[in-house]
């Protein structure tokens with residue numbers, strides 16, 4: 001179907017891949033940014049919470065320590081340690097007592113997050129010291145929790161976006177384009193009027209696919225008219241060519257000076273005429289015509305005058321034939337051969353006599369002068385087993401006889 005053999009990949013797949021790459025890049029940047037922001041925010045939140053705890057708990061601890069109520073102090077220390085932000089709590093009373101709660105395994109050599117002096121209820125002298133350690137995983141947990149929430153939302157959004165884009169591309173671009181490609185591949189020159197119909201959901205607007213469809217229809221219409229023009233041009237050229245071939249053929253069988261057939265036609269057509277007359281037992285006669293004293297005209301009035309006489313005699317002979325059955329050819333020089341199918345000797349000799357009288361009766365116009373003209377005729381009918389050469393020899397002998405008998409006469413082979 002596709003002529004281009006390079007690997008095919010749909011636009012939808014490429015676009016979705018690009019979206020995924022872009023979304024991945026954005027996600028990384030967002031992770032770093034969001035992680036940093038959450039980290040900062042958690043830190044502030046924790047500072048604030050610890051400050052509040054310390055501020056709120058100090059008065060109660062002060063009273064409890066002053067009143068020497070170790071259970072109450074321990075309870076308060078336990079409550080403080082139960083807060084999510086606090087990892088460990090220690091109260092060092094000025095009496096030397098220590099109250100602890102929380103992750104006791106924590107490394108106490110590390111600095112506590114907050115160390116606060118617990119003042120006496122009335123006096124200035126402190127009654128003890130409150131030490132608070134932050135829960136070590138709390139901050140990381142907060143950062144992870146916040147960031148994961150955002151990542152999950154972002155991934156979900158990207159997946160939904162890809163699904164939506166993929167679905168729209170498949171419906172609005174991929175399927176119509178596949179239909180157009182299939183239509184173009186299957187379209188044949190003789191089916192150019194077949195319209196491109198796409199299966200698409202109804203829309204209240206036009207899009208690029210509609211423009212392609214319209215362009216296709218325009219292209220088909222242009223191609224149709226172009227082919228029609230080509231057909232017309234080919235028909236015209238064929239006609240011209242046929243006319244030219246006809247003309248070339250006519251010229252190849254015509255004597256240029258007289259318009260009669262040339263010698264070639266005698267050689268090609270006379271054997272066929274004789275064969276036909278023999279097959280159907282029909283008569284066939286020939287007449288040799290030779291202008292008398294033509295050399296005198298040529299020598300006296302010039303070659304051009306001689307040509308003019310030949311043209312006139314040729315036209316006269318052509319005009320008197322029973323076309324298209326009879327035909328006349330220039331045999332050579334001032335000699336013509338008339339072939340008369342379906343004519344016996346009697347009919348041929350009458351025709352020869354008629355032509356002789358006409359030539360004698362019509363002097364030829366040469367350079368304003370009337371030149372009297374006569375011709376001699378030799379007539380022969382084709383014998384049952386006679387060939388072209390013998391027939392022409394007999395007719396030629398009759399022509400010679402007419403010349404020797406004084407010219408301007410018809411000699412018939414008996």
Ligand SMILES: Nc1nc2c(ncn2[C@@H]2O[C@H](COP(=O)(O)OP(=O)(O)OP(=O)(O)O)[C@@H](O)[C@H]2O)c(=O)[nH]1
Nearest residue numbers: 290291292293294295296298303304306307333334
């Ligand atoms: N003008 C012209 N003359 C031609 C053409 N072909 C042959 N001739 C001339 O025709 C003349 C024929 O002369 P001849 O064969 O002696 O015949 P003729 O003078 O007619 O004498 P007879 O036939 O015996 O009556 C020659 O002078 C040729 O040169 C041609 O195409 N045009």
